[in-house]
Amino acid sequence: MKTFLTLTSFSPTQKLFSLSQESGRNAAKYFINTYPKYFQKDYAQPHIPCLMPETLEAQIEEASEAALIERIRMRKVKAAVDLYDQLLQAGTSVSLDVTNQLLDLICFCGDHDPAQENVPEQRNEETVESSIENNNNAERIFALLSEPNTHSYSALIRGMVKYGAYSKAFSTYTDLLNNRLKADVQTFNALIIAAPEVKEKYNEKWELIVDLLKQMAEQKVKPNLLTLNAVLKALRRCGTLGKSQAFPVISEMKALSIGLLSDHYLLLVHELLGVGENWRLLGNDFQQNIYYARFFSLLCMMENIDVMLKWYRDLVPSVYYPSSNIMRDLLQALDTDNRLDLIPQIWKDIKQLGHANRQNLVEELLILMAREKHNQEVQESFAECALDIKKIYDTGDRGKVLLSWTAGSLSDLISVLLAAHRRQDACTSQIFFLFSSFREMLKLFKTHNRVPSEELLNRFLTCVKEAGEVNQAVELVQISAGFCLPETPKLIQRVQQEFELTEQQR
Numbered sequence: 001m002k003t004f005l006t007l008t009s010f011s012p013t014q015k016l017f018s019l020s021q022e023s024g025r026n027a028a029k030y031f032i033n034t035y036p037k038y039f040q041k042d043y044a045q046p047h048i049p050c051l052m053p054e055t056l057e058a059q060i061e062e063a064s065e066a067a068l069i070e071r072i073r074m075r076k077v078k079a080a081v082d083l084y085d086q087l088l089q090a091g092t093s094v095s096l097d098v099t100n101q102l103l104d105l106i107c108f109c110g111d112h113d114p115a116q117e118n119v120p121e122q123r124n125e126e127t128v129e130s131s132i133e134n135n136n137n138a139e140r141i142f143a144l145l146s147e148p149n150t151h152s153y154s155a156l157i158r159g160m161v162k163y164g165a166y167s168k169a170f171s172t173y174t175d176l177l178n179n180r181l182k183a184d185v186q187t188f189n190a191l192i193i194a195a196p197e198v199k200e201k202y203n204e205k206w207e208l209i210v211d212l213l214k215q216m217a218e219q220k221v222k223p224n225l226l227t228l229n230a231v232l233k234a235l236r237r238c239g240t241l242g243k244s245q246a247f248p249v250i251s252e253m254k255a256l257s258i259g260l261l262s263d264h265y266l267l268l269v270h271e272l273l274g275v276g277e278n279w280r281l282l283g284n285d286f287q288q289n290i291y292y293a294r295f296f297s298l299l300c301m302m303e304n305i306d307v308m309l310k311w312y313r314d315l316v317p318s319v320y321y322p323s324s325n326i327m328r329d330l331l332q333a334l335d336t337d338n339r340l341d342l343i344p345q346i347w348k349d350i351k352q353l354g355h356a357n358r359q360n361l362v363e364e365l366l367i368l369m370a371r372e373k374h375n376q377e378v379q380e381s382f383a384e385c386a387l388d389i390k391k392i393y394d395t396g397d398r399g400k401v402l403l404s405w406t407a408g409s410l411s412d413l414i415s416v417l418l419a420a421h422r423r424q425d426a427c428t429s430q431i432f433f434l435f436s437s438f439r440e441m442l443k444l445f446k447t448h449n450r451v452p453s454e455e456l457l458n459r460f461l462t463c464v465k466e467a468g469e470v471n472q473a474v475e476l477v478q479i480s481a482g483f484c485l486p487e488t489p490k491l492i493q494r495v496q497q498e499f500e501l502t503e504q505q506r
Contacts (some may be wrong), residue, residue: 006046008190008233008328026468036057051466052265057077058070059073060073062086062088063090063092064087064092065081065092065094065095065098067083067103068083068087068094068098068102069079069098070085071083072098072101073112073448075105075109075113077106077109077110077111077112077113077114078103078111078112078113080105081102081106081111081141082138082390083163084099084102084141088144096145096147096148096149098153098154099141099145100149100151100152100155102141102157103138103141103152103156103159104155105141106137106138106141106157106159107138107155107158107159107162107163108229110156110163111136111137112246128215131229136459138155138156138159139156142156148179148185149181149327149403150176150181150182150183151184151186153175153176153183153187154183154184154186154187156172157169157172157183157187157191158186158187158190159175160172161190161193161194162190162236164197164457165409166194166197166198167193167198169190169191170191170194170198171325173187173191180421181219182221183215183219184221185216185221185222185224185226185227186225186226188212188215188216188221188227189226189227189230189232189258191212192209192212192213192227192230192232193230193233193236194390195208195209195212196209196234196235196237196238197237198240201240202238202239202240202241202242205234205237205238205354206238206241206242206245208237209234209235209350211232222256222258223253228249228250228253228255231249232246232249232250232301232302233301234301234392235249236329236332236333236336237253237332239332239335239336240336240338242336243336243337270295284293287420288319288320289320289321291321292315292318292319292322293322293323293326295311296311296320296322296326296329296330297313297326297329299311299328299333300326300329300333301329301333302334304337305333305334305337307340308333309332309342312330316349316353316373316466317352321353322353323355323359324360327346327350327353327355327361328360328361328364330346331346331361331364331365331368331498332341334368335368338409340368340369340378341374341378341381343365343368343369343382344381344382344384346365346367347385347388347389350462352366356392357392357402359403361402361407362389362392362403362408362409363412364405364417365385365389366386366408366409366412366413367408367412368385369385369412369414369416370383370411370412370413370415370419373419376420379416379419379420380420382416382420383416384418384422385416386413386416386419389413390413393405393409397403403447403448405412405444405448406450407450407451407452407453408446410444410445410448410450411452411453411456412450414452415456415459416455418459418460419464437503445483450487451486452485454487457476457480457487457491458491458494459492460476460492461473461476461495464476465498465499470499470500470501473495473499474495474499474501476491476495477491477492477495
């Protein structure tokens with residue numbers, strides 16, 4: 001395997017050369033797509049149609065349903081939507097079947113034409129958020145249907161899930177049921193994937209997945225292999241509960257004659273890359289990136305954390321630079337195997353890989369560190385990690401603020417700092433450090449129009465009480481009152497009951 005690693009470790013110059021090749025291909029395809037009439041001459045003798053490039057220009061020019069079908073088959077999203085609007089404005093009706101085909105296209109590609117073959121689509125968190133906000137053509141066209149059928153709802157729901165509009169997907173599913181329609185297996189598969197994103201607690205996520213599976217049975221929709229994959233993918237977002245439920249789910253699916261492809265055999269296939277020159281089968285940089293992304297996603301889902309980390313240390317970053325989504329999968333794998341103590345190490349990797357500005361990834365990391373208590377050594381490493389994260393929020397990259405504080409992220413960060421407080425041997429300097437950090441964080445709550453929870457304020461007050469710092473308790477109440485927090489009266493009552501106050505402090 002070492003030979004394979006050496007052969008596939010590209011130097012910066014090699015990577016730059018590979019990227020320039022892709023840029024050249026993209027430029028050539030741009031001119032072909034923009035000026036197709038200049039590339040239609042056929043010098044080949046004899047003329048062999050199957051060896052000629054695809055027709056890039058629509059052949060049917062008049063506005064008709066046939067022209068719309070042609071543009072849908074060519075995956076010309078913008079042209080198809082424009083033509084659909086023209087037909088409706090001219091009073092020409094479009095059949096439900098063709099409209100559903102258009103919905104399928106929009107919900108798969110979004111509001112833009114898909115990337116050409118072998119050209120990587122530039123899709124990150126920002127572009128996904130833009131798609132959620134701007135991908136209104138699907139909803140607009142769906143709203144124009146007088147009697148949408150199951151196919152219509154399915155296309156819209158799958159598109160909403162793909163582009164992150166999870167709550168909208170469940171609302172649309174409710175509309176489907178209210179119209180006395182039944183969902184198909186594709187709709188259920190999409191909703192199962194979305195289920196963990198609309199619930200916070202692990203048991204609530206699992207209960208929603210179970211409810212969807214029950215509804216499949218009630219509507220007599222038979223699950224398929226993609227249903228199993230969707231459930232297993234969703235269980236990765238359910239922490240330790242997910243691991244306990246994974247094998248019963250697999251057993252149930254086997255009882256329904258849904259076959260499984262052994263991951264063990266897939267890992268044997270991967271090891272064949274180290275034999276001879278098999279590594280050449282991986283293809284170019286883009287194809288290698290796709291391969292390793294799916295390989296690591298599979299490892300995170302099905303392997304124990306020790307096996308996962310072995311491959312991770314062998315291949316990252318010498319061969320593969322994981323995306324923020326893969327790093328999030330890795331965090332979930334740590335959670336499933338109760339190895340959250342490794343989070344500070346992974347955070348260092350996240351920074352080195354350039355993902356420290358990914359809001360969802362950083363918030364996921366804070367949630368995991370703040371969720372439960374660990375031993376003192378782990379809590380102190382978490383606190384150092386949390387303070388490092390705070391610097392990213394404060395200054396961003398090269399002085400630019402790239403992350404925005406939420407009430408959740410502020411609360412989680414403070415919770416991590418409080419959990420690192422030593423109860424037995426607390427010293428005054430440590431309390432002052434914690435309090436100054438807490439006071440600074442309270443200011444951030446006010447600056448960003450966020451409200452700290454009553455639980456958070458009480459936890460800090462408990463920390464101050466254990467240290468016997470009456471002055472800090474009084475100042476906490478003053479800060480809370482200055483911010484007009486609704487929990488202030490309860491804090492005052494608690495301080496008066498639990499601390500010995502002077503007349504001036506009262």
